[in-house]
Amino acid sequence: MRKFLVILILAVLGFYLFEAFSGLGLGFPRFEHGVKDYYLDKTVSELHVANTVTSIVVSFRGFDTLGEVTVLFLAVSALGSVLYKRRHDVGSRSILFASSGIVRSGSKLLFPAIILLGVYIFIHGHLTPGGGFQGGAIIATGFLLMLLAYENFRVSHHVLSYVESLAGIIFVVIGLLGFIDGGTFLQNFLPSGILNELFSGGVIGIIYVMVGFKVAAELTGLIYSVLHEKD
Amino acid sequence: MIYLILIFFLLILMVGAAIYAVVQKDLLYAVIATGVISLVLTVLFYILQAPDVALTEAAIGVALTTIIFLITIRNTLRHEDEYSNKDKFKSPTK
Amino acid sequence: MYKFLEYGVYGASILLILIGLYAVLTKKSLIKIVIGLSIIDGGIHLLLITIGYLRQGTAPIFSPGFENAAAKMVDPVPQALVLTAIVIGFGVTAVALSLVIRLYRHHRTLQIDEIKSLKW
Structure with a gap:
């Protein structure tokens, strides 16, 4: 009975949503002089x-990105506090099956390549x-591979929190340095350079590298704390 | 024309995977179907000229979200209809 | 030809949202509810990207020699929004699943109609 009611409501909702969006058309320019x-x-x-x-x-x-990175940090903190347990339980992970030699050797070979790909993506x-964000997530998947292949692979929480805090501080400091020229937060104060060169765009490249470090540390810490959660 | 057929195949695969993920009682299969949705979304984002979003979805949606669901299932129950196992008091995967 | 494509893409993304809502409203397993939330996420992302699409458009990335190609580029604003939304959605999913693990550890069940006490 309840399911039929839900399906009825969803059908009405879907009909009106579809009416609204199919009137928009696909692939037309929306505004004349938009943002x-x-x-x-x-x-x-x-x-x-x-x-x-x-x-x-x-x-x-850029200010929204600062807020977003803060939200990720809060998610990691909330996860750590929700999954908190007494000290002697932490660290012994339940192993379902030992990974085979092929998986171990393969992940040892792939791990530097994945890290290199992530670093390449956030530098460029x-x-x-x-x-x-993309590079940080790719680096986190590299660490995830190692954590799955080697059951005694350890990531230091201190190093992760230092990297994360340092990257966040550099982000905010670069943003505040924009005030020097009488500009606004995150104002560009470095020379812009030439389009399509690695050292171009002023502070944007530096800030995105910092965001990459921060996201990589946060996601790695998140996965590590969930993976080491033992029932 | 072949391009259009490819897009329609992807859309049908995506909606089918979503229905499968909701209907399936075994949560392990449901989670893998969620990963399939993310994978198809990655290809669709690339077709819709959004390579940045496609990269993000590939790294976060396909890999990390699936893994975090799998870890949760390992630590809890695998089947949807499984009721409490108060007498066992240990992880059902062991 | 484009009409079919339009109906297909909008219909598929709206169907994803509805399927996710159905799972959230009717399912009793906590993990199923979180799966439904992530399906809703995917549908909304596809809807936003589709709105920003431009016919015969290119990705909003400039190449040397094509600095004046801005008129043929798809809308970058929804892409930046979705980029943010995917990362935040992952954080939301992770926190929800950690709450699920915590609830399971206390109540030894995932069924929401068995979890009656508000006390942890």
Whole structure:
């Protein structure tokens, strides 16, 4: 009975949602002089950044990114406090099965390559697709691979928290340095350089590298604390 | 034309995986189906000219979310309808 | 041709949202509810990216020699929004699953109608 009621409500909801969105059409320019044109214009003419999504995430909406990284930090803290247990339980992970030699050797070979790919992605965040969030998540998957392959692989929580705090502090300090020229928070104070070179875009590249370190440390810590949770 | 057929195949695969993930009683299969949804979403984001979002979804949606669900299932119950096992008091996976 | 594509993409993303809502509203297993939430997430991301799509458009990344190609680029604003939303969605899922683990450890069940006491 309840399921039929739910299906009825969802059918009505779906009908109106579909009506609303299919009226929009697919692939038409939405606004004449919208915020999109402003961002695209300023990205290439003023900031000299190739990737517009990066320039929006780090520069135009940089304050939101600071908030987002803070939300991730809070998620990791909440997870650690919810899964907290007494000291002697922590550290002995329940092992379902020992991984085979092929998996161990293969992950040992793949681990540096995955880390290198992640670092490449967040260093070239302002030139190619990708950036701090993507690179950080890829580095976290590398650590995840090692944690799954070797049951006694350890990640130091102190190192993770130091990396994370340092990256966050550098982010905020670079943002505050924008006030020097009488500008605003996250104002660019370095030379912009030439479009499509590695050292271009001023502070955007540095900030995205810091975001990459911070996200990598946070996600690795999150996975580590969930994986070491033993029932 | 072949492009359109590919997109429709992907959309049907995605919706089918979503229905499977909701209907399936074994949570392990349901979680893998959720991973399939993320995988198809990655390809669709790439087709819709959003490579940044595709990279994020590939790293976070496919790998990390699936793994964190799997760890939760390992630590709790595997089947949806499984009721309390108060008499056992240990992980059902062991 | 584009009409079918339009109905297909919008319909699929709205169907994903509805399927996720169905799971959240009717299922009794806590993990199933979190799976439903992540399905809703995916549908909304696809919907937002589809709104920003431009016919015959390119990704919003400039290449040398094509600095004036801004008119043919898809909308970068929803992409930046979805980029943020995916990362936050992962954080939300992780916290929800940790609460599920904690509830299981205390009540030894995942059924929401068996968890009656508010006390941990």
